[in-house]
Amino acid sequence: MVAIAPARALAYGKTRMTESQYDVVIAGGGLAGGLIALALHRARPSFRIALVEAGKTIGGNHRWSWFDSDLDDEGRALLSSFRQTGWDKGYEVRFPAFRRHLSTPYRSLASADFHEGLVRALPEGTLMTGRAVAALDARGADLADGTRLDARAVIDCRGFGQAPQLCGGWQVFLGRHIRLAEPHGIACPVIMDAHVEQHAPHGNGGAYRFVYVLPIGAHDLFIEDTYYADDPALDRSALSARIDGYARAHGWGEHEIVGGETGVLPVLTGGDFRAFQRAASTDGVALAGARGGFVHPLTSYTLPIAVENALAIARDADLTGPQLAALFEARARRHWRRTRFYRLLARMLFLAARPERRVAVFERFYRLRRGLIERFYALRSSPADKLRILAGKPPVAVSRAIPALFKNAAPLTSENAKTRTPD
Known part of the structure; x- marks a missing residue:
């Protein structure tokens, strides 16, 4: 664990910062919250940050994996704080009709290493584990134990929940x-x-x-x-x-x-995203992570998006809480618009393909060019990529595909939407 920095006087409005006052309070110590805390600390070492997590450790009990092509150099640098497992020679896929080796390097990060990396990188006292958040507002957080944390900016990363x-x-x-x-x-x-x-x-x-x-x-x-x-x-x-x-x-x-x-x-296949934002939001509090809708609609990948968002927050670290909230509300809507194609594919998977034939959708996809596959996972599919994915003999019947364009799957209302528990 790193040593505490020398005592300093911090401006907080027109008063001096006390022990309960922070530059930024982050609710939820999952992947998104942890990366935001790290990126903010790197960009503004003088900031006083509180990362509040109800669980015993940051990151819970999970493993995140990604393709090296998902990140740029800045993103790789952010993740360099953590012990990772990597395979530079690529990965395999196996289907009933064929198997294939792709040379894209692959990476994986365990939550225990995520927690330990943050303990090493962040000032002592930043991580508040075993502390549940009872309520948030634009000026801070109320914890379940009665503690009040005042802050210039508040970021809510507490997970997807009901939607x-x-x-x-x-x-x-x-x-x-x-x-x-x-x-x-x-x-x-x-x-x-x-x-x-x-x-x-x-x-x-x-x-x-x-x-x-x-x-x-x-x-x-x-x-x-x-x-x-x-x-x-x-x-x-x-x-x-x-x-x-x-x-x-x-x-x-x-x-x-x-x-x-x-x-x-x-x-995700669709829905009313603005209504989702209204239901999840608190005035003046920024939403990030899955709670803000920042996921890959079809694969449920979050790591590349969480890295991008953490770096974006660090670049705008001096914004007030309401300004940051407005910035990320707009950012989430842009993300929703640019992932429309992937929701369309999810509709094809769930509403057009018969369950026993869903394997054919992925089997066909993995016959495509490696670069197209890389861009797909990174949410950077080009217009030519999208045309190529949809062109040719479809893996689902046209009579089922066309109706799927105009309907949606069931609402995401189950409590299991937020389940991730130890084995």
Whole structure:
């Protein structure tokens, strides 16, 4: 843990800053909140920042992964504070009809390393774990224990939560970190192994299912069973059994379970975004992270977007709270507009493709050029990319695709929208 900086007098309006007064208070210590705190500290080392998280650690129990092409040099520099696992020779995908190696470098970050990186990088006292936020306003935060934190600017990063104003399906997963007695011999990640049975656990109906495998050490693997389903129910026992079966089928039957995670994430097909903003917002408080709508509609990826937003906040660090809130409200609306194409594809997946045929959508996509795939994940698809994705023989029937353009999936109202719990 870094040493406390020498005592200093900070201006706060026309008064001197007290122990309960901050330049910025960030509610929610997930990926978005943690990166914002780090970017702000790097840009303004003199700022007094409070990152308030109800859980025991920053980042919870999670693993974030991304393609190296998702970030620019500034983004990579921000993440350099954290211990990461990387595969410079790329990754594999596997489908019933083919398998392919793509040379795009791939990266992964565990939440434990995220927490430790922030502890090292931020001044002592910045991280307030085990402290729930009871209420926010434009001038600070009230904590559940009765503490008041006054601030010039407040940023709300407390997660997606309920969103009946938006529509879509669900990405449901269970991941497990296992340790083998012998080296596993896997050289690069398999980010999508769809050469598995295409069904969801009982109670979820049809789904697109795949297994995700990360070789995070010579003896260590992270295996995740994931499916895109209409129903958000997470059957922990069924997913756990499927991971056991997958491990046995690959010769990894004898192993130690080191850890794991579960999650249910929204896949967005549409909705009333302004109504979503109104329901989630507090006057004068900036919304960031998934709470602000900053997600990839189809993949649920957040890391590249969270990095971009953290750097944007750092560049405008001297704005007042209401100014920052207005800036990010507009930024979120721009994000919603520019991700319209990806929501269209999500509608094709959930509303046009029959559940047992959803695998064909991804199988066709991964036959396309590597650069197109990289830009897709980074939300930078060009007009030519979009045309190429839609051109040719469609993986779904035209008679089902056309009606899907004019309808939407069910509202995202389940409590499982915010589920991410330890295995």
